[in-house]
Amino acid sequence: MSEIFGIPIQAFLGQLLLGLVNGSFYAMLSLGLAVIFGLLGIVNFAHGALYMIGAYVAWFSLEKFGLNYWVALIVSPLVVGLLGVLIERLFLKRLYKLDPLYGLLLTFGLALIAEGVFRDQFGVSGQQYPVPDLLQGATNLGFMVLPNYRAWVVVSCLSICFGTWFLIEKTSLGATLRASTENPQLVQAFGINVPLMVTLTYAGGAALAAIAGVLAAPVIQITPLMGSNLIIVVFAVVVIGGMGSILGSILTGVMLGLLEGLTKVFYPEASSIVVFVIMVIVLMVRPAGLFGKEK
Amino acid sequence: MSASASYSAVSASAVTASSQGRKLWLLGLALLIAAPFVGIYPVFLMNALCFAMFACAFNLLLGYTGLLSFGHAAFMGSAAYVTGWLVRSAGWAPEVAVLAGTLAAAVLGLLVGLVGIRRQGIYFAMVTLAMAQMIYFICLQVPYTGGEDGLQGVPRGKLLGLLPLDNDLVMYFVVLAIFVAVFLGVVRIVYSPYGQVLKAIRENEPRAISLGYDVDRYKLLAFVLSTTIAGLAGSVKTVVLGFATLSDVHWSLSGEVVLMTLLGGMGTFAGPVVGAFTIIGLQNFLADRVGSWVTVIIGAIFVFCVIAFRKGIVGELLAWQQRRRAA
Numbered sequence: 001m002s003e004i005f006g007i008p009i010q011a012f013l014g015q016l017l018l019g020l021v022n023g024s025f026y027a028m029l030s031l032g033l034a035v036i037f038g039l040l041g042i043v044n045f046a047h048g049a050l051y052m053i054g055a056y057v058a059w060f061s062l063e064k065f066g067l068n069y070w071v072a073l074i075v076s077p078l079v080v081g082l083l084g085v086l087i088e089r090l091f092l093k094r095l096y097k098l099d100p101l102y103g104l105l106l107t108f109g110l111a112l113i114a115e116g117v118f119r120d121q122f123g124v125s126g127q128q129y130p131v132p133d134l135l136q137g138a139t140n141l142g143f144m145v146l147p148n149y150r151a152w153v154v155v156s157c158l159s160i161c162f163g164t165w166f167l168i169e170k171t172s173l174g175a176t177l178r179a180s181t182e183n184p185q186l187v188q189a190f191g192i193n194v195p196l197m198v199t200l201t202y203a204g205g206a207a208l209a210a211i212a213g214v215l216a217a218p219v220i221q222i223t224p225l226m227g228s229n230l231i232i233v234v235f236a237v238v239v240i241g242g243m244g245s246i247l248g249s250i251l252t253g254v255m256l257g258l259l260e261g262l263t264k265v266f267y268p269e270a271s272s273i274v275v276f277v278i279m280v281i282v283l284m285v286r287p288a289g290l291f292g293k294e295k
Numbered sequence: 296m297s298a299s300a301s302y303s304a305v306s307a308s309a310v311t312a313s314s315q316g317r318k319l320w321l322l323g324l325a326l327l328i329a330a331p332f333v334g335i336y337p338v339f340l341m342n343a344l345c346f347a348m349f350a351c352a353f354n355l356l357l358g359y360t361g362l363l364s365f366g367h368a369a370f371m372g373s374a375a376y377v378t379g380w381l382v383r384s385a386g387w388a389p390e391v392a393v394l395a396g397t398l399a400a401a402v403l404g405l406l407v408g409l410v411g412i413r414r415q416g417i418y419f420a421m422v423t424l425a426m427a428q429m430i431y432f433i434c435l436q437v438p439y440t441g442g443e444d445g446l447q448g449v450p451r452g453k454l455l456g457l458l459p460l461d462n463d464l465v466m467y468f469v470v471l472a473i474f475v476a477v478f479l480g481v482v483r484i485v486y487s488p489y490g491q492v493l494k495a496i497r498e499n500e501p502r503a504i505s506l507g508y509d510v511d512r513y514k515l516l517a518f519v520l521s522t523t524i525a526g527l528a529g530s531v532k533t534v535v536l537g538f539a540t541l542s543d544v545h546w547s548l549s550g551e552v553v554l555m556t557l558l559g560g561m562g563t564f565a566g567p568v569v570g571a572f573t574i575i576g577l578q579n580f581l582a583d584r585v586g587s588w589v590t591v592i593i594g595a596i597f598v599f600c601v602i603a604f605r606k607g608i609v610g611e612l613l614a615w616q617q618r619r620r621a622a
Contacts, residue, residue: 043417094602100417101363102601105557108550109597116590232546236425239418269436276429280410283422287413 007265013144015261021150021219023257024157028212029234030241030249031161032205035168037243038181039201042092042103047234048227049114050206054080054213055222056118059127069132069214076214077207084206088199111228118224126221153215160211161250168246177201236279242292252290323565327471337463338535343575344474345532350555350567351481352524357553358562359485360517361497365420366407366427367525367552372544373430374400374526379446379539380439389452389460393530400526401519403430408518412511415500424546431544445540449533460534470531477524482564484520493517554593557600560607569608 029047036044057079058072067075087110095103135149168174180187180194188194220226234253241252256275263274270277282290327344331337349371356362378396381387387395411422434440441447451460460466484490495503496510504510533539542548551574559570574593581589600607606614 043421091598091602098605101420102605104363104365104417104420105553106598106601108553109594109601112547112550112594112597113591114594116587116592116594119587119590228546232424232428235421236428239414239421239425272432272436273429276425276432279422279425283410283413 010144012265015265016258017144017146017150017154017261019258019261019264020254021153021257022260023254024154024161025212025216025230025253026234026237026257027161027250027253028157028208029230030237030253031164031246032208033234033238034243034246034249035164035208036202036205039177039198040088040092040103041096041100042107043100043235044107044202044205045104045231046087046107046110046114047205047209048229048231049111050080050084050209050227051213051216051230052118052222052224052227053083053114054210055129055217055220055226056122056127056213057210058214058217059129059222062129069218072217073211073214077210080210080213081203081207084203085199087206088202092202093195093198111231115224115228122224124223124225126223129217129222131218149218153219156215157212158250158254160208164208165246165250233275236275240275240279240282240289242289244289245291248289248291320565323568324475327474331464331467337467339575339579341467341470341535342532343572344470345528345535346552346555346575347568347571348474348477348528348531349525350552350559350571351477351564352521352528353552354556354561354563354567355481355484355524356517356521357556358566359490359497360493360514362514362518363417363420363553364411364518364521364549365424365553366430366546366549367423367522368546368548369407369427369430369544370400370404370522370525371529371532371548372434372539372541373403373529375529375533375539375543376434376440376446378530379449379533382452382534383446383449384439388456389534390454393527393534396530396533397523397527400529401523404519404522404526405515408515408522412514412518424549427544427549428546431541431546434544435541440539440541443541445538445543446533447538449537449539451534451537466535470535473527473531477527478564478568481524485564489513489516550597551593554597554600556607557605558596558607560610560613563607563609563613566607566609573608 029051033044033047036042036047054076057076058069061067061072061075062069091106091110092103095106131149135152138145138147139151140146168177176187176192177197180192180197184194216226237253237256238249240256241249243249256278259278260271260274263271327340330340349367353364353367356364374396376396377399378392381392381395382389407423407426410426411419414422435442451466454460454465454469458465458469460469485493492503492508492513495506496508496513500510503513529539529543532543555570555574556567557570558573559568560566577592578589581592585592604611
């Protein structure tokens with residue numbers, strides 16, 4: 001069997017694929033963070049919790065109502081998006097005139113509440129979610145065996161990411177959104193309901209997190225803490241990429257996932273910290289981030 | 296950072312150190328001296344005092360410099376591990392081990408600070424959080440920390456070879472003395488010319504730069520001072536409780552110290568102390584009664600403080616006193 005740097009090519013590609021899957025989740029979550037930060041000026045610590053709730057909604061609707069994966073893929077973002085509307089209307093809209101630090105602290109509090117409630121309801125042990133029938137099995141590509149579900153995750157994550165990019169950068173709705181980021185008063189004066197757009201943006205970001213949660217459900221353990229552990233890595237991804245550019249955050253997410261996969265092959269002990277190490281290096285060399293603009 | 300006007304109202308009132316204020320501080324000290332004699336469990340008091348030191352250290356950054364570090368547990372926890380390992384495995388005397396732990400936190404603070412101050416505002420918070428998570432993973436993996444179990448059974452030993460720290464009362468007064476020294480040290484720093492520059496940076500960083508201050512160096516020194524005190528708190532806590540575990544370096548503790556400072560009143564001297572005693576007391580009270588709802592309650596207090604109680608307990612009291620004086 002062929003080897004690459006002394007490692008069987010199968011294992012090498014397998015880890016790389018895992019990295020790509022993780023990277024797709026990083027991309028989707030950092031994208032949502034970037035969109036929310038762009039318009040609301042809030043670093044949404046609750047993003048991890050929304051991702052976790054998204055996964056739990058999928059699991060719960062299967063267990064209690066027998067709703068399958070494909071239904072969950074629609075129901076979960078709707079439920080979490082609605083939760084997003086509530087969060088924005090009830091809490092976040094009171095903070096827009098304050099220092100952005102308060103937004104981080106408030107969403108941190110919300111994340112704690114969500115984690116506590118889910119831990120009380122479902123315990124700390126992980127829940128399993130089955131891979132949907134349609135996507136079970138694997139395809140032999142000749143040089144490696146590709147599990148169908150993982151391929152689906154990568155393809156759908158990246159399509160959603162690029163769809164969001166297209167929506168924001170290339171459509172008139174996106175243009176309005178970007179204009180509101182630059183100058184909300186002016187856009188309001190043109191008769192556009194900016195507060196409504198802000199609410200919908202937060203709900204949209206929350207829904208993205210929920211979709212990521214549903215997509216992740218079959219490949220991970222669903223636990224109340226899955227969100228917080230991930231969101232801190234995603235923060236590092238965001239710092240590396242810079243929150244200025246949407247395409248930048250997608251690219252950075254995927255790249256870092258792949259790098260993490262590579263580290264798992266060559267030096268597994270460092271795989272949990274490699275993203276942070278890269279963050280330190282990027283901060284030393286290019287403080288604004290790879291795709292950020294210097295102030 | 297631009298919109299930090301919200302902090303300034305709090306600090307302006309805190310600076311008025313009247314004779315009345317001094318009386319209140321002496322009253323507080325008298326209460327702390329009397330506390331173990333009126334039936335309050337000394338270990339609880341010592342734990343709360345350690346967290347009060349931790350929160351004072353944090354307040355020096357957030358309240359007086361305007362820097363939100365979201366990874367302060369890393370410094371407290373690392374110092375706790377260093378002290379615990381030195382006492383238990385290397386057999387060092389407690390006072391030397393505490394100093395070594397404090398020094399370790401200072402060095403770590405210098406390294407993290409050098410990276411962190413390259414970004415401002417909200418990014419600084421995210422960078423410190425990420426670097427603290429890195430330190431958490433390192434603590435999880437290196438062989439010296441005991442992994443998931445942590446370091447257990449760290450003996451208290453004798454202070455300077457004389458004072459038997461195994462006696463809770465002796466230990467308590469040692470911790471109280473350290474706490475008072477830290478508290479006065481923070482007051483001294485804030486009132487010093489250096490502290491005034493920190494406040495200038497908090498209020499308007501571009502102006503401080505244009506006045507010729509090397510803002511990054513000021514911020515870095517404030518960060519290192521803060522992590523040093525956080526380390527001292529962690530080291531003392533290990534000696535008091537006899538263990539250091541992963542929860543000392545976990546991000547949830549970094550969040551708790553933010554809450555202590557916010558709830559007590561950031562930018563006030565007494566605020567972090569009041570906040571630390573409130574939160575630690577609340578956790579002790581709730582632990583056996585509500586189980587995992589503690590997290591929910593802590594989160595709810597967080598949300599409440601941010602939405603409606605940004606001045607904190609001490610800040611509100613000071614504002615109320617000022618209104619009364621003006622009327």
